[in-house]
Amino acid sequence: MEVTLLGTGAPAGLPRPDCPCAACASALGADARAATAVLVDGTLLLDLTPGAAFAAARSGHSLGGVRQVLLTHPHDGPPVEVPAGTPHPGRVPDGRELALLTGHRVRAVAMDAPGTGYAVTGPSGQRLLYLPPRSAPAGLEEGPAQSYDMVLADVVRRPDALAGLRAVGALGPATDVVAVHLDHDVPPGGELARRLAAAGARAVPDGTTLTVGEFTDVADLAGVPRRTLVLGGARSGKSVEAERRLEAFPDVRYVATGGTRNGDTEWAARVAAHRERRPGSWRTTETCDLVPLLREEGPPLLIDCLSLWLTDAMDAVGAWDDAQWADGGERALRERVRELTEAVRATRRTVVAVSNEVGSGIVPATASGRRYRDELGRLNAAFAGECEHVVLVVAGQALVLRG
Numbered sequence: 001m002e003v004t005l006l007g008t009g010a011p012a013g014l015p016r017p018d019c020p021c022a023a024c025a026s027a028l029g030a031d032a033r034a035a036t037a038v039l040v041d042g043t044l045l046l047d048l049t050p051g052a053a054f055a056a057a058r059s060g061h062s063l064g065g066v067r068q069v070l071l072t073h074p075h076d077g078p079p080v081e082v083p084a085g086t087p088h089p090g091r092v093p094d095g096r097e098l099a100l101l102t103g104h105r106v107r108a109v110a111m112d113a114p115g116t117g118y119a120v121t122g123p124s125g126q127r128l129l130y131l132p133p134r135s136a137p138a139g140l141e142e143g144p145a146q147s148y149d150m151v152l153a154d155v156v157r158r159p160d161a162l163a164g165l166r167a168v169g170a171l172g173p174a175t176d177v178v179a180v181h182l183d184h185d186v187p188p189g190g191e192l193a194r195r196l197a198a199a200g201a202r203a204v205p206d207g208t209t210l211t212v213g214e215f216t217d218v219a220d221l222a223g224v225p226r227r228t229l230v231l232g233g234a235r236s237g238k239s240v241e242a243e244r245r246l247e248a249f250p251d252v253r254y255v256a257t258g259g260t261r262n263g264d265t266e267w268a269a270r271v272a273a274h275r276e277r278r279p280g281s282w283r284t285t286e287t288c289d290l291v292p293l294l295r296e297e298g299p300p301l302l303i304d305c306l307s308l309w310l311t312d313a314m315d316a317v318g319a320w321d322d323a324q325w326a327d328g329g330e331r332a333l334r335e336r337v338r339e340l341t342e343a344v345r346a347t348r349r350t351v352v353a354v355s356n357e358v359g360s361g362i363v364p365a366t367a368s369g370r371r372y373r374d375e376l377g378r379l380n381a382a383f384a385g386e387c388e389h390v391v392l393v394v395a396g397q398a399l400v401l402r403g
Contacts (some may be wrong), residue, residue, distance in 0.1 A: 001122030009033030
């Protein structure tokens with residue numbers, strides 16, 4: 001089954017008309033995208049968009065053989081002209097299946113937002129799932145399911161759709177996930193590719209033809225690396241960056257090392273803001289005992305953050321007192337860091353850890369402050385040495401240091 005992406009952009013296209021934003025200004029050449037429309041084997045058209053006939057011609061195809069046109073979402077713009085000879089577009093009621101004379105079967109999938117998704121099975125059994133913009137399947141049930149060979153979805157704005165599909169087995173490691181309905185939420189180019197790769201997805205230019213079931217780059221798009229360290233300063237966006245790397249995966253365990261602070265309303269507000277950002281399927285564990293978690297089998301871990309873990313470890317060894325530090329405290333802290341980094345090296349879980357980068361700031365005025373700064377620098381270096389991917393977040397921008 002061949003799929004030609006006549007467009008891969010949001011309904012308004014990319015760049016948006018008359019939009020002066022940086023993402024639209026840089027959406028040139030292959031990064032310019034028409035509204036998403038999908039031509040399946042030259043006979044089935046999913047979403048009729050302005051200029052579809054010209055887009056098909058540019059990609060070496062024709063709409064002359066189209067026998068069915070299906071729409072997925074309400075069209076808010078001007079009426080779209082139906083090309084001569086093309087069937088009038090329609091929609092299949094949720095849950096109903098349409099059998100085409102070409103041997104394709106199309107099942108309408110209910111969405112959690114206005115629109116209809118379509119699961120297309122080709123004559124040879126290949127399976128394609130196409131989702132409308134800003135939507136995720138509704139009512140997914142747990143249990144064994146055959147993975148789709150290809151999923152076309154709004155990955156940037158609805159990564160939770162992928163998480164839901166992964167949770168029920170509908171999206172597996174061999175599924176080719178292609179991002180469509182791309183808008184100006186993320187600058188095109190390297191930043192877009194990095195974010196999609198973290199979700200196990202990719203983007204292709206308009207006009208690309210893909211063969212469903214022949215995806216060969218599984219190793220490159222299998223998701224996030226096994227171990228990732230995200231560094232950054234205060235309010236740099238490092239926690240958001242870390243969360244973004246796992247939001248397309250279900251059953252993440254969020255490990256909060258900060259604990260609770262009785263009577264500190266400002267701290268409580270910070271914790272609440274973090275909690276509200278996280279997907280509802282994630283579980284939260286408040287602990288600084290990271291080594292047992294790293295040694296266990298289980299879902300991905302998001303550790304936020306190593307800076308607070310170090311504070312707890314230094315408290316435990318008496319590192320703030322010069323005498324205790326000299327009389328075994330330093331040695332005890334080195335042992336704790338060694339145990340942690342060895343557990344990171346040996347872990348079989350996916351781990352994304354957050355830590356503060358404080359070495360570029362003001363030199364602390366106290367000896368204990370300087371000690372903490374130095375030990376955090378050593379911890380970050382040791383932890384990064386065990387990670388396949390290391391990122392530094394500055395002013396909300398992720399700079400890849402390794403990976």
